[in-house]
Amino acid sequence: MGGQGGGVVIDWIVALAESQGYVAQATSVAGVAQRTGATLYYVELLAPPLDGWQGRKPVLALMPAPGEVDIVIGAELMEAGRAIQRGLVTPDRTTLIASTHRALAIAEKSVPGDGRADSRKVYVAATAAARQWIAFDMAALAERSGSVISAVLFGALAGSGALPFPRAAFEATIREGGVGVETSLLAFGLGYDATEQQLTDGKAPIPAPELSEKRFARLEPTGQPDVDALIVRAKATLPQTAHAMIATGLFRAIDFQDTAYGAEYLGRLHRLHALDRASGGETKGWRLTVSAAKHIARAMVYDDVIRVAELKTRAGRMDRIRSETGAKPEHLLSTTEFMHPRIEELAGVLPKAIGQRLEQSGFLKSLVRPFVDRPRQVRTGAIRWFLPLFLLGGLKSWRRGSLRHARETAHLEAWLDRIAIVTPADYALAVEMLEARRLIKGYGDTHARGGSKFDKVMAAAGRLAGRSDAADWLRRLRQAALADEDGTTLDGALRTIEAFADDLPAR
Numbered sequence: 001m002g003g004q005g006g007g008v009v010i011d012w013i014v015a016l017a018e019s020q021g022y023v024a025q026a027t028s029v030a031g032v033a034q035r036t037g038a039t040l041y042y043v044e045l046l047a048p049p050l051d052g053w054q055g056r057k058p059v060l061a062l063m064p065a066p067g068e069v070d071i072v073i074g075a076e077l078m079e080a081g082r083a084i085q086r087g088l089v090t091p092d093r094t095t096l097i098a099s100t101h102r103a104l105a106i107a108e109k110s111v112p113g114d115g116r117a118d119s120r121k122v123y124v125a126a127t128a129a130a131r132q133w134i135a136f137d138m139a140a141l142a143e144r145s146g147s148v149i150s151a152v153l154f155g156a157l158a159g160s161g162a163l164p165f166p167r168a169a170f171e172a173t174i175r176e177g178g179v180g181v182e183t184s185l186l187a188f189g190l191g192y193d194a195t196e197q198q199l200t201d202g203k204a205p206i207p208a209p210e211l212s213e214k215r216f217a218r219l220e221p222t223g224q225p226d227v228d229a230l231i232v233r234a235k236a237t238l239p240q241t242a243h244a245m246i247a248t249g250l251f252r253a254i255d256f257q258d259t260a261y262g263a264e265y266l267g268r269l270h271r272l273h274a275l276d277r278a279s280g281g282e283t284k285g286w287r288l289t290v291s292a293a294k295h296i297a298r299a300m301v302y303d304d305v306i307r308v309a310e311l312k313t314r315a316g317r318m319d320r321i322r323s324e325t326g327a328k329p330e331h332l333l334s335t336t337e338f339m340h341p342r343i344e345e346l347a348g349v350l351p352k353a354i355g356q357r358l359e360q361s362g363f364l365k366s367l368v369r370p371f372v373d374r375p376r377q378v379r380t381g382a383i384r385w386f387l388p389l390f391l392l393g394g395l396k397s398w399r400r401g402s403l404r405h406a407r408e409t410a411h412l413e414a415w416l417d418r419i420a421i422v423t424p425a426d427y428a429l430a431v432e433m434l435e436a437r438r439l440i441k442g443y444g445d446t447h448a449r450g451g452s453k454f455d456k457v458m459a460a461a462g463r464l465a466g467r468s469d470a471a472d473w474l475r476r477l478r479q480a481a482l483a484d485e486d487g488t489t490l491d492g493a494l495r496t497i498e499a500f501a502d503d504l505p506a507r
Contacts (some may be wrong), residue, residue: 003309004038005148005149005150005151006041006075006150007028007039008148008150009073009150009151009153009154010026010041011026012150012154012170012173012179012486013026013043013083013154013157014026014043014057014173015047015173015176016165016169016170017095017163017165019169019172019173020169021046021048021061021154022045022046023045023048023058024043024045024046025043025044025045026041026042026043027041027043027062027063027205028040028041028042029063034368035055036423038043040444042061042063042064044057044060044061045061045163046058046427054411057125061151066086066088067087067090068093069088069089069090069093069094070093070095070162071094071095071097071157071160071162071163072088072089072094072095072096072098072130073096073097073098073140073153073156073157073267074096074097074099074458075098075099075149075153076098076099076101076102076103077098077099077100077101077119077122077135078102078117078120078122079098079116080096080098080103080104080120080126081097081121081122081125081126081137081439082125084096084125084126084224085460086310086479089126089129090129090130090131091128091129091130091131091442092131093131094129094131094132095130095131095134095157095160095162095333096126096130096132096133096134096327097134097135097153097157097160097162097390098135098193098377098386099136099138099139099149099152099153099204100119100133100135100136100137100140100207101137101138101140102116102119102160104116105117105339117373118208118209123204123206123207124136126205126380127204128200132143132160132162133204133205134156134159134195134197134199134205135205135472136194136196136198136205138152138153138156138191138194139152140164141187141190141191142187143326144190145183145190146186146187146189146379147180147182147183147184147186147188148187149187150185151174151184151185151188151191152187152190152191153188153191154162154170154174154188154191154209155170155187155189155192155193155194155195156191156192156195157170158188158191158192158195159191159193159194159195159196159199160195160199160412160498161199164173164504165337167192170188171185171188172406174188180307180503185335187455187503197340198325200412202243202370208220210382212429213405217244217247217251218236218243218244218247219231219234219243219244219245219246219247219250225264226259227254227259228265230250230262230266230410231250233266234246234247234250234266235411236287237270238269238270238273238293239273239282239287239289241285241289241290241454242289242290242293243288245264245290245293245294246266246269246293248293248294248297249265249269249293249294249297250262250265250266250297252297252301253265253297253300255301256300256301256307257399257400258396261300262414264294264300265297265300266411268292268296268300269289269293269417271286271416272296272416272419272420273286273288273289273292275419275420275423275424275430276288276289276292276423277289278424279423279427281427287427287431288423288430288431288434289438291307291431291434291435292434293439295418295435295437296412298437298438298440298441299343299408299411299412299415299440300408300442302404302408302447303441303442303443303447304345304348304349304399304402304404304405304443305341305345305346305348305349305392305443306349306393306395306396306398306399307393308443309389309392309393310392310393310394310396311388312337312380312386312389312393313320313380313386313390313393315390316383318333319492320337320450321333321335326351327390327415333364333381334379334381334382335379335380335381336377336378336379336380337376337377337379337380338375338376338377338378339375339376339378340373340374340375340376340444341376342369342371342372342373342444343358343365343372343373344359344444344448345372345443345444346358346368347359347403348401348403348404348407349392349395349398349402349404350402350403351400351401351402351403352401352402352403352406355402355403355404356403359403368434379434391506398448404454411451415437415458417431418433418458418461418462419433419434422465424499425465425466426465426466426470426471427492428470428471429461429465429471429474431471432471432474432475432478433458433461435475435478436454436457436461436474436478437454437475438478438482439451439453439454439457439478439481439482440454449486449487450487452487453487455480455489456481456487456490456494456504457474457477457478458488458499460474461474463497464497473497476493477490477493477494477497480493482491493502
């Protein structure tokens with residue numbers, strides 16, 4: 001992708017080959033994806049005949065042919081997978097080198113649920129398809145060295161022994177490039193050593209933990225008396241199985257609003273835990289309590305205008321962006337946010353009565369719309385935009401009286417009331433009703449679409465109640481809702497239930 005230095009590493013390979021007396025030709029096909037686009041590079045190297053060229057000139061190919069590629073290099077794990085799919089990696093000849101980090105594709109990010117491709121499948125396919133399979137997190141080594149991944153890839157290529165050139169020739173090529181020499185050589189060395197170690201160990205690359213394996217917070221004292229009182233209460237009254245999730249939910253609720261909001265979170269959680277205990281939850285791994293700990297927090301910590309503005313202007317945000325982009329202290333760094341507020345967002349942050357008046361008045365909306373409902377490019381590094389967002393993010397004390405908070409709270413309480421009714425009769429269905437909350441996320445149009453899907457699934461839960469397989473059906477509906485953005489799959493599944501659910505045998 002753009003910014004990874006693909007053109008640089010190709011130039012290095014060509015220069016290296018020519019310095020060793022080879023003929024080299026590089027071609028590239030640029031894409032139009034995110035950033036400056038993804039580019040496929042192809043290089044052919046040809047050693048001179050023993051008797052010299054004798055006036056002849058070799059004709060080299062412009063694109064790779066399946067089954068005839070000696071080396072494939074992927075700057076990201078799924079790039080290696082795509083090369084395997086194209087037939088460019090074969091067990092009789094191909095050395096496959098790839099970084100194991102993931103840069104998620106747009107297709108993976110745009111799925112409403114978890115649209116990430118399964119990285120483990122690439123490891124399985126690569127082990128079977130490649131003659132030699134070299135993989136480790138090259139992006140992490142690039143970050144450690146202060147360089148870019150191209151230098152680590154070049155080091156991995158040298159360490160693989162797939163090219164008949166000594167390490168010194170690779171390093172000389174980097175020096176002759178004359179740009180970022182020291183950091184590039186450091187990154188090169190890290191890549192070379194990691195490759196050499198992997199080959200010495202003789203082990204196939206091991207899949208890295210999936211991104212979903214998060215480290216949760218702990219219910220441990222923080223040094224803040226009011227917060228610690230809530231932690232003591234949670235540890236004493238809620239099952240240890242749920243403590244990690246409770247800690248995450250509690251800290252999110254406090255960060256979103258205040259300690260009192262954290263107490264509200266625990267109060268709602270205790271209500272569900274009492275139902276869990278009465279329904280034999282201890283023998284079921286406290287599934288209802290664990291799910292409630294997660295999804296009640298999701299419902300309480302919603303993305304309103306105040307939250308978005310606060311996150312955009314937090315003190316540590318620019319430090320994180322500097323770290324992620326590799327910006328040095330002497331570099332100037334500016335951020336541009338793409339925002340499109342709607343009338344609904346403005347009404348939501350206003351006091352309940354005023355917000356309702358704005359929503360119901362066509363005249364007021366026509367006056368306000370030209371100033372609000374349009375896309376903007378907001379430079380949060382400039383005082384003109386930073387200050388208004390900072391002030392808006394500081395309106396936490398205003399939030400409890402806002403129209404949006406009133407609606408979110410009413411929606412949350414109605415949802416919990418329905419779960420309380422269902423739990424004694426169908427524990428599994430109650431858990432699935434909690435899990436359905438993951439359909440709601442984001443803000444603006446994204447939140448509206450998710451909320452519409454959630455309400456449809458909850459309506460179906462009422463229709464399914466009483467069936468022995470109601471939980472299975474609701475799980476299918478949740479998965480259908482997560483399958484696409486516009487809800488087509490969910491609508492199809494709902495039509496199936498409408499037409500056939502009463503006649504389908506319970507499982």
